[in-house]
Amino acid sequence: MIIVKNLKRYYKTGEVTVKALNGVFLEVKEKEFIAIIGPSGSGKTTLLRILGLIDKPTKGDYTINNLNVVDLPEEERTYYRLTQLGYVFQDYALINEMSASENVLILSLMEGKSKEKSLLTAKNALEKVGLGNMMDRVPGQLSGGEKQRVAIARAIAKKPKILFADEPCANLDTRTSKQVLEVLKELNKKYGQTIVMVTHEDWHLKYASRVIKLKDGKIVSDMRKRKT
Numbered sequence: 001m002i003i004v005k006n007l008k009r010y011y012k013t014g015e016v017t018v019k020a021l022n023g024v025f026l027e028v029k030e031k032e033f034i035a036i037i038g039p040s041g042s043g044k045t046t047l048l049r050i051l052g053l054i055d056k057p058t059k060g061d062y063t064i065n066n067l068n069v070v071d072l073p074e075e076e077r078t079y080y081r082l083t084q085l086g087y088v089f090q091d092y093a094l095i096n097e098m099s100a101s102e103n104v105l106i107l108s109l110m111e112g113k114s115k116e117k118s119l120l121t122a123k124n125a126l127e128k129v130g131l132g133n134m135m136d137r138v139p140g141q142l143s144g145g146e147k148q149r150v151a152i153a154r155a156i157a158k159k160p161k162i163l164f165a166d167e168p169c170a171n172l173d174t175r176t177s178k179q180v181l182e183v184l185k186e187l188n189k190k191y192g193q194t195i196v197m198v199t200h201e202d203w204h205l206k207y208a209s210r211v212i213k214l215k216d217g218k219i220v221s222d223m224r225k226r227k228t
């Protein structure tokens with residue numbers, strides 16, 4: 001579904017140009033669960049932001065289901081992003097004035113679903129990540145890991161075709177990390193969602209069906225696991 005060819009992303013700061021991505025070639029098939037690894041600064045977040053249509057490449061081609069998503073007019077890009085893609089990023093992107101459940105249900109309200117249905121979906125999603133008893137708290141009353149899980153619940157409720165997660169377990173203890181990874185795996189297996197997840201932890205890799213390693217803005221290894 002995703003085809004990326006010779007993707008480059010340069011950052012210019014003053015006289016210096018950082019080649020954050022320097023020629024990435026990648027094909028992602030539907031229903032894959034991809035883990036992206038690599039040293040700090042190797043371009044993982046940059047790649048995820050471009051794949052997630054949050055940022056644009058300096059050069060290169062990017063299509064999703066044969067649609068050239070790089071050259072889409074801004075409005076169509078935004079619409080595509082809202083309707084087809086989901087994110088779990090480290091800065092959570094939660095709305096501080098809203099409770100956990102409101103943060104989760106807002107997207108489905110925006111899509112025109114009824115309030116009752118949206119609330120039920122939000123409730124189920126929050127229970128899945130172990131926050132059933134904190135639905136009425138606002139982000140200020142939640143720890144970092146709990147906020148992260150609200151962001152994950154939001155992605156669960158939305159069931160996007162492709163889910164991008166940038167170190168979704170970075171602030172979580174082992175037990176909660178496991179819970180979150182199990183949920184991601186279920187989304188992948190049960191609902192066929194494609195998942196692209198950046199991680200630093202070796203033990204997370206067993207949840208993925210494919211592991212891609214970045215170094216200096218390039219893919220240096222790409223391993224598919226045999227189906228178990």
Ligand SMILES: Nc1ncnc2c1ncn2[C@@H]1O[C@H](COP(=O)(O)OP(=O)(O)OP(=O)(O)O)[C@@H](O)[C@H]1O
Binds near residue numbers: 038042045046
């Ligand atoms: N907005 C920016 N302006 C300038 N340089 C940037 C910007 N964002 C990232 N970079 C640089 O691009 C390179 C890749 O950054 P990126 O955030 O993609 O790395 P990463 O692999 O996600 O690292 P980490 O594991 O630390 O999160 C780094 O050298 C970084 O300093």
Ligand SMILES: [Mg+2]
Binds near residue numbers: 044045046166
């Ligand atoms: Mg990063």
